[in-house]
Amino acid sequence: xxxxxxxxxxxxxxxxxxxxxxxxxxxxxxxxxxxxxxxxxxxxxxxxxxxxxxxxxxxxxxxxxxxxxxxxxxxxxxxxxxxxxxxxxxxxxxxxxxxxxxxxxxxxxxxxxxxxxxxxxxxxxxxxxxxxxxxxxxxxxxxxxxxxxxxxxxxxxxxxxxxxxxxxxxxxxxxxxxxxxxxxxxxxxxxxxxxxxxxxxxxxxxxxxxxxxxxxxxxxxxxxxxxxxxxxxxxxxxxxxxxxxxxxxxxxxxxxxxxxxxxxxxxxxxxxxxxxxxxxxxxxxxxxxxxxxxxxxxxxxxxxxxxxxxxxxxxxxxxxxxxxxxxxxxxxxxxxxxxxxxxxxxxxxxxxxxxxxxxxxxxxxxxxxxxxxxxxxxxxxxxxxxxxxxxxxxxxxxxxxxxxxxxxxxxxxxxxxxxxxxxxxxxxxxxxxxxxxxxxxxxxxxxxxxxxxxxxxxxxxxxxxxxxxxxxxxxxxxxxxxxxxxxxxxxxxxxxxxxxxxxxxxxxxxxxxxxxxxxxxxxxxxxxxxxxxxxxxxxxxxxxxxxxxxxxxxxxxxxxxxxxxxxxxxxxxxxxxxxxxxxxxxxxxxxxxxxxxxxxxxxxxxxxxxxxxxxxxxxxxxxxxxxxxxxxxxxxxxxxxxxxxxxxxxxxxxxxxxxxxxxxxxxxxxxxxxxxxxxxxxxxxxxxxxxxxxxxxxxxxxxxxxxxxxxxxxxxxxxxxxxxxxxxxxxxxxxxxxxxxxxxxxxxxxxxxxxxxxxxxxxxxxxxxxxxxxxxxxxxxxxxxxxxxxxxxxxxxxxxxxxxxxxxxxxxxxxxxxxxxxx
Numbered sequence: 068x069x070x071x072x073x074x075x076x077x078x079x080x081x082x083x084x085x086x087x088x089x090x091x092x093x094x095x096x097x098x099x100x101x102x103x104x105x106x107x108x109x110x111x112x113x114x115x116x117x118x119x120x121x122x123x124x125x126x127x128x129x130x131x132x133x134x135x136x137x138x139x140x141x142x143x144x145x146x147x148x149x150x151x152x153x154x155x156x157x158x159x160x161x162x163x164x165x166x167x168x169x170x171x172x173x174x175x176x177x178x179x180x181x182x183x184x185x186x187x188x189x190x191x192x193x194x195x196x197x198x199x200x201x202x203x204x205x206x207x208x209x210x211x212x213x214x215x216x217x218x219x220x221x222x223x224x225x226x227x228x229x230x231x232x233x234x235x236x237x238x239x240x241x242x243x244x245x246x247x248x249x250x251x252x253x254x255x256x257x258x259x260x261x262x263x264x265x266x267x268x269x270x271x272x273x274x275x276x277x278x279x280x281x282x283x284x285x286x287x288x289x290x291x292x293x294x295x296x297x298x299x300x301x302x303x304x305x306x307x308x309x310x311x312x313x314x315x316x317x318x319x320x321x322x323x324x325x326x327x328x329x330x331x332x333x334x335x336x337x338x339x340x341x342x343x344x345x346x347x348x349x350x351x352x353x354x355x356x357x358x359x360x361x362x363x364x365x366x367x368x369x370x371x372x373x374x375x376x377x378x379x380x381x382x383x384x385x386x387x388x389x390x391x392x393x394x395x396x397x398x399x400x401x402x403x404x405x406x407x408x409x410x411x412x413x414x415x416x417x418x419x420x421x422x423x424x425x426x427x428x429x430x431x432x433x434x435x436x437x438x439x440x441x442x443x444x445x446x447x448x449x450x451x452x453x454x455x456x457x458x459x460x461x462x463x464x465x466x467x468x469x470x471x472x473x474x475x476x477x478x479x480x481x482x483x484x485x486x487x488x489x490x491x492x493x494x495x496x497x498x499x500x501x502x503x504x505x506x507x508x509x510x511x512x513x514x515x516x517x518x519x520x521x522x523x524x525x526x527x528x529x530x531x532x533x534x535x536x537x538x539x540x541x542x543x544x545x546x547x548x549x550x551x552x553x554x555x556x557x558x559x560x561x562x563x564x565x566x567x568x569x570x571x572x573x574x575x576x577x578x579x580x581x582x583x584x585x586x587x588x589x590x591x592x593x594x595x596x597x598x599x600x601x602x603x604x605x606x607x608x609x610x611x612x613x614x615x616x617x618x619x620x621x622x623x624x625x626x627x628x629x630x631x632x633x634x635x636x637x638x639x640x641x642x643x644x645x646x647x648x649x650x651x652x653x654x655x656x657x658x659x660x661x662x663x664x665x666x667x668x669x670x671x672x673x674x675x676x677x678x679x680x681x682x683x684x685x686x687x688x689x690x691x692x693x694x695x696x697x698x699x700x701x702x703x704x705x706x707x708x709x710x711x712x713x714x715x716x717x718x719x720x721x722x723x724x725x726x727x728x729x730x731x732x733x734x735x736x737x738x739x740x741x742x743x744x745x746x747x748x749x750x751x752x753x754x755x756x757x758x759x760x761x762x763x764x765x766x767x768x769x770x771x772x773x774x775x776x777x778x779x780x781x782x783x784x785x786x787x788x789x790x791x792x793x794x795x796x797x798x799x800x801x802x803x804x805x806x807x808x809x810x811x812x813x814x815x816x817x818x819x820x821x822x823x824x825x826x827x828x829x830x831x832x833x834x835x836x837x838x839x840x841x842x843x844x845x846x847x848x849x850x851x852x853x854x855x856x857x858x859x860x861x862x863x864x865x866x867x868x869x870x871x872x873x874x875x876x877x878x879x880x881x882x883x884x885x886x887x888x889x890x
Contacts, residue, residue, distance in 0.1 A: 091754035105221035149250035172280035209283035215275035224459030231263035306683035310453035311692035316703035345800035350809035357708035376657025382639035385688025412646035421623030429632035430694035438467035445606020468594035476859035502580030644691035681706035738763035822862035
């Protein structure tokens with residue numbers, strides 16, 4: 068559709084807000100409280116515009132064909148001026164030391180609207196500063212725009228923040244009569260409100276800090292450290308998880324004395340377009356400080372590569388480094404071992420052989436835009452927070468529905484939507500993932516589904532006759548004796564009669580498998596009303612499952628024969644990139660070189676190996692993110708030691724001056740393009756378009772396999788005396804050892820057994836005590852920690868620390884049985 072804004076013809080989509088349309092067309096409308104990807108709060112009311120002669124709020128008003136919009140009139144200008152004056156009432160004049168100064172929206176709008184006098188006043192009341200997790204809250208600076216509340220509810224899904232009442236003097240009644248209406252309403256709310264915090268719900272993502280327009284919410288580690296205008300912004304990609312979200316390292320000199328030494332002071336993001344998890348925002352200082360090249364050790368490293376049989380590495384690596392390792396494998400016949408990328412590679416290959424495409428179809432943006440989402444096999448909050456944000460956002464903003472299948476009871480994820488109405492959380496037993504995928508096929512597959520699958524699904528169903536007892540209430544009159552008067556009186560009373568009737572229904576054995584009954588069908592039917600865009604999130608539990616091959620095929624069948632677009636979460640930052648670039652082997656043999664992994668000879672960015680190499684905040688290169696995009700990342704800090712490219716130049720026939728010279732040679736046979744690193748973009752534009760790198764080609768793949776046999780998974784043994792179910796997962800935000808050494812998380816990064824308070828009590832354990840955990844003939848001493856956001860009887864064990872062999876408590880599947888004994 069088309070509409071006119073300030074004389075400019077603008078194109079728009081149905082249902083799009085006037086504010087977003089104006090921004091996309093370079094037309095300025097002031098707004099403090101609005102967030103592009105969230106619901107409008109109407110808190111600031113600055114976005115008043117006139118649409119077809121009527122005043123409306125641009126953040127909330129939807130475009131209509133032929134609409135004529137004026138962004139300012141004489142009356143609107145008076146309202147906006149009065150609103151800004153109200154915001155400035157009792158606001159501390161501390162811009163010189165405020166951390167937001169220089170990028171403060173209150174500061175900017177006060178200057179823009181030329182607020183040089185004050186018409187309103189009221190007695191202030193004490194509002195002491197508070198410390199909340201990774202941030203500090205100053206109510207004296209807070210303008211209660213509710214951005215923080217909105218992003219926590221609509222985007223993050225934690226609901227850790229809310230508006231709460233505060234004591235204050237009443238506004239003089241004369242102001243109600245003399246000042247503009249919207250300004251008075253806004254002031255009345257501002258004068259009575261503060262922001263409240265629920266610690267146990269917070270996931271330390273820091274997104275509320277990012278959206279705060281003033282200095283009310285500031286991270287602990289940045290407060291009073293630097294002025295915003297002193298910092299240099301370096302665009303990069305999240306190095307800790309596979310969202311690879313666009314972020315900015317902000318750096319300057321370390322001190323006056325160390326003016327030549329660069330230091331990262333904070334990480335920021337374009338919060339209107341992308342959100343960050345806590346690791347991306349706060350775990351930025353993990354650089355490997357090396358002052359010079361160790362030539363002697365470099366010579367030893369070259370000798371080690373010449374005699375090596377295998378290279379072991381992980382997926383916290385750039386595409387360019389992965390390509391170098393692949394070239395070393397090809398020249399020297401080395402085994403190339405990457406545990407998580409190997410499992411992902413084989414799952415994706417089996418998926419492709421059925422789907423007929425090299426990659427899955429969906430992106431996180433598709434999940435955001437869906438109105439029916441299913442998540443299977445991912446502990447979302449811990450595995451990939453941005454996938455949880457997408458699921459939450461789809462339910463809240465699109466009036467969507469969601470089904471979340473997982474054995475671990477995450478109390479935070481249960482805050483998404485209205486349980487039993489828009490969302491349902493099915494906490495099933497381990498090894499039921501196949502049944503869940505069959506169930507999805509049974510519900511949603513079209514008529515083109517292969518006959519053998521149809522027959523199998525039909526064999527699981529049977530018609531049954533069920534006796535239903537309905538309660539019918541009937542009013543009757545009884546005669547009773549009044550206790551006080553002793554007289555007889557009549558009392559009306561409701562009684563319940565029972566009426567039985569028989570109904571026929573279809574029963575599926577799959578319902579038993581996932582722990583539901585036939586009423587589950589009715590619930591899903593109600594959730595599906597008016598739903599037209601479907602997304603399925605597939606997690607690591609399926610990739611590591613004993614029957615991974617069958618699960619990959621089932622996932623492909625869902626992709627091909629249902630309305631669902633599928634996204635398969637890459638388990639680490641660049642798991643997808645590595646799985647496409649490298650020919651991986653299952654196990655290492657002989658003399659092994661470790662690249663950020665334990666081995667006979669180690670190259671380490673953590674400074675704990677034989678030869679130092681740079682960390683990811685010291686490198687240029689690319690990742691392949693969950694959205695199948697090749698995205699660039701830039702070096703924030705210098706590195707003065709040797710890099711992998713130096714080794715490649717010694718051992719390979721081809722020589723490259725810089726590691727990023729390999730970017731244009733990434734394999735086109737796997738969907739990459741021959742584009743140089745310096746030609747890759749990395750920004751969002753005002754029309755909300757993501758201009759980041761490029762999307763991989765989703766190549767046609769010959770269908771090589773059929774889902775001919777029905778796989779039968781063994782039952783996961785139920786809890787026995789002295790045994791509990793354990794799960795391989797890390798504490799929230801602690802994705803790897805690089806996060807663990809950052810200053811914000813080093814005291815929180817604890818390897819151990821994490822369990823709910825109820826399970827801890829049941830096992831008669833005490834937090835911070837030590838237990839012996841035995842599984843798969845391996846026994847490890849671990850500390851006990853209570854996860855306040857966990858419920859149920861399954862514990863998880865962290866694996867981020869490569870020096871502690873907790874991974875050996877598990878086989879490939881993330882679940883195992885363990886005996887827990889007090890040390």
